[in-house]
Amino acid sequence: MSQRIVIDPVTRIEGHAKISIQLDDQGQVEGARFHVTEFRGFEKFCLGRPFWEMPGITARICGICPISHILGSAKAGDAILAVKVSEQANKLRRLMNLGQYVQSHALSFFHLSAPDFLLGWDSDPASRNVFGLIKANPDLARKGIRLRQFGQEIISLLGGSKIHPAWAVPGGVRGPLTTEGIDWIKDRLPEANETAELALTLFKGMMGKFKAETQIFGNFPSLFMSLVGPDGEWEHHDGGLRFVDAAGNILADHVAAADYQTVIGEAVEPWSYLKFPYFKLMGYPAGGYRVGPLARLNCAEHMQTPRAERELQEFKSLSSGSVNNTFLYHYARLVEIIAALDAIERLVDDPDILSDMVRADAGVNNLRGVGITEAPRGTLFHDYTVNRDGLLEHVNLIVSTGQNNLAMNRTVEQIAKHYVHGEKIEEGMLNRVEAGIRCYDPCLSCSTHAIGQMPMEVSLLAANGSVLDTVARG
Amino acid sequence: MQAGSAAPILVIGCGNAIREDDAAGLCAVEAVEALAPAGVQCLVRHQLLPELAEPISQSRAVVFVDARADRLDQPVIVEPLASDPTGAGLGHFGGGGSLLALAEALYGHAPPAWLVTIPGASFGFNTEMTDAGRAGVHEAVRRTLELLAELAAAQP
Numbered sequence: 001m002s003q004r005i006v007i008d009p010v011t012r013i014e015g016h017a018k019i020s021i022q023l024d025d026q027g028q029v030e031g032a033r034f035h036v037t038e039f040r041g042f043e044k045f046c047l048g049r050p051f052w053e054m055p056g057i058t059a060r061i062c063g064i065c066p067i068s069h070i071l072g073s074a075k076a077g078d079a080i081l082a083v084k085v086s087e088q089a090n091k092l093r094r095l096m097n098l099g100q101y102v103q104s105h106a107l108s109f110f111h112l113s114a115p116d117f118l119l120g121w122d123s124d125p126a127s128r129n130v131f132g133l134i135k136a137n138p139d140l141a142r143k144g145i146r147l148r149q150f151g152q153e154i155i156s157l158l159g160g161s162k163i164h165p166a167w168a169v170p171g172g173v174r175g176p177l178t179t180e181g182i183d184w185i186k187d188r189l190p191e192a193n194e195t196a197e198l199a200l201t202l203f204k205g206m207m208g209k210f211k212a213e214t215q216i217f218g219n220f221p222s223l224f225m226s227l228v229g230p231d232g233e234w235e236h237h238d239g240g241l242r243f244v245d246a247a248g249n250i251l252a253d254h255v256a257a258a259d260y261q262t263v264i265g266e267a268v269e270p271w272s273y274l275k276f277p278y279f280k281l282m283g284y285p286a287g288g289y290r291v292g293p294l295a296r297l298n299c300a301e302h303m304q305t306p307r308a309e310r311e312l313q314e315f316k317s318l319s320s321g322s323v324n325n326t327f328l329y330h331y332a333r334l335v336e337i338i339a340a341l342d343a344i345e346r347l348v349d350d351p352d353i354l355s356d357m358v359r360a361d362a363g364v365n366n367l368r369g370v371g372i373t374e375a376p377r378g379t380l381f382h383d384y385t386v387n388r389d390g391l392l393e394h395v396n397l398i399v400s401t402g403q404n405n406l407a408m409n410r411t412v413e414q415i416a417k418h419y420v421h422g423e424k425i426e427e428g429m430l431n432r433v434e435a436g437i438r439c440y441d442p443c444l445s446c447s448t449h450a451i452g453q454m455p456m457e458v459s460l461l462a463a464n465g466s467v468l469d470t471v472a473r474g
Numbered sequence: 475m476q477a478g479s480a481a482p483i484l485v486i487g488c489g490n491a492i493r494e495d496d497a498a499g500l501c502a503v504e505a506v507e508a509l510a511p512a513g514v515q516c517l518v519r520h521q522l523l524p525e526l527a528e529p530i531s532q533s534r535a536v537v538f539v540d541a542r543a544d545r546l547d548q549p550v551i552v553e554p555l556a557s558d559p560t561g562a563g564l565g566h567f568g569g570g571g572s573l574l575a576l577a578e579a580l581y582g583h584a585p586p587a588w589l590v591t592i593p594g595a596s597f598g599f600n601t602e603m604t605d606a607g608r609a610g611v612h613e614a615v616r617r618t619l620e621l622l623a624e625l626a627a628a629q630p
Binding site: 111130134135138141142145 | 492524525527528575576580581
């Protein structure tokens with residue numbers, strides 16, 4: 001008799017999801033699904049609105065990475081206006097995105113994943129949280145909070161608020177950085193650098209301890225996609241799309257934003273509100289790919305600064321091709337903090353970021369515009385079609401969590417196959433399944449950032465739907 | 475470690491300006507800032523984030539002002555707020571009690587704290603508050619200023 005384990009809800013604030021694990025007649029894991037059961041509807045209710053409003057509207061998709069939507073939307077607006085934003089404006093946009101990388105990656109590592117790393121997946125859930133981390137390593141916890149604050153403050157200095165700054169607009173940005181803002185960033189950079197290097201050294205030192213997780217938490221061959229610069233360098237805002245395979249071979253390169261549908265298709269499944277993007281040349285589901293920090297490092301050939309370049313090459317030395325271990329998203333995230341801090345250091349020495357020539361004025365000159373940016377958790381697409389008055393007639397958003405959807409399913413399945421045996425559900429297994437999702441730091445991450453108190457119910461169901469076993473917590 | 479008598483009293487307003495009465499905490503604290511006695515520092519935030527633990531630890535008292543969606547039949551409530559060291563609700567953002575515990579754990583000091591809650595009638599998508607929400611803001615401003623006056627008078 002086949003059985004099914006359901007983890008529902010895997011949710012807290014930002015999203016609602018559940019995980020079901022299908023057992024076969026022998027009680028062994030046959031498959032797993034990560035379901036997203038929440039419908040947002042932004043692509044529909046934005047229709048009829050002026051495209052000018054979209055940065056402000058789509059920023060509300062997420063309270064954690066609104067900057068990505070603001071920037072992606074503004075870039076789509078640039079294309080509709082048919083303007084090339086000034087170098088000054090583009091540098092300012094890049095600076096804000098880098099601030100977001102620092103705050104988002106710091107949150108993921110220090111607040112949400114470090115308790116697992118330092119206290120262990122089998123430790124008491126009641127203490128496996130930030131307070132447990134403080135007991136274990138108060139200095140690290142304090143530094144982590146200040147590193148995140150550093151990134152948040154850069155966003156606030158540019159946009160006037162930390163969460164939803166209506167600052168990037170079609171045609172550019174609303175204003176430059178101030179000299180006081182530059183001074184503040186320069187003053188805090190050394191501390192931020194020290195913390196980032198501390199975290200990276202700490203993680204590298206713990207790699208030996210995580211051999212099992214590295215092999216089991218989503219270790220499988222797949223494609224990877226990200227933006228890269230003209231010379232194949234790491235890129236977070238400009239450039240074109242690159243696909244590489246598990247062996248590191250480039251399958252598509254420098255694909256322009258407007259041409260993304262020549263390489264990306266979108267499938268749907270009846271059991272999830274998330275779409276399933278795939279690489280068209282390989283079809284669905286074989287063309288499933290991963291995005292985010294791991295993908296960006298796999299796609300990039302080099303970094304722009306010596307320190308970041310050293311870290312990238314050390315990371316790449318872990319594999320002769322692409323690094324396929326999902327668990328190493330955490331490592332990639334830390335390398336990206338280093339790269340972001342180096343880029344911030346360069347930008348705050350650039351006089352362009354004080355310029356007030358930051359916005360181009362124009363009307364509707366194209367009826368379609370596509371904007372792509374690299375959110376901390378992966379590539380983000382905003383694709384708008386408007387009428388001659390600039391009112392939206394079609395909206396397509398492809399978010400990072402959707403692009404990692406197939407990989408998240410495979411990750412859950414791989415972990416479940418290793419840790420689930422028979423009808424008994426162990427706490428440590430649940431933590432590891434969630435930790436596998438957490439590697440991707442998905443937009444549903446509030447749900448999966450279990451800090452020991454997440455309301456969760458796991459049911460073991462027989463084929464006829466009767467409950468054989470239930471584990472609840474929170 | 476105690477914050478000294480020169481340390482400020484911190485007032486933190488929290489809420490979402492595009493969710494009708496959820497903006498009540500923000501509006502109230504913006505008004506309090508214009509009327510507050512010397513030595514009061516006001517912050518308005520969309521969410522209560524972990525980095526607030528540091529300024530909280532450097533304060534001699536902290537007052538959180540927020541809208542609430544339950545106990546709608548009751549007026550503005552001013553009540554002491556206890557530290558919550560369980561870690562519950564501290565991920566991407568946290569509650570005031572969690573931040574007090576974080577301030578104590580990270581910086582060695584959690585000041586006495588109060589929570590001012592304003593009943594909200596509606597939390598839909600709108601930048602306008604309801605009449606009930608606006609009335610709650612007026613009452614919350616009055617009660618918060620009273621509390622601040624008491625705290626200032628009690629200064630050693």
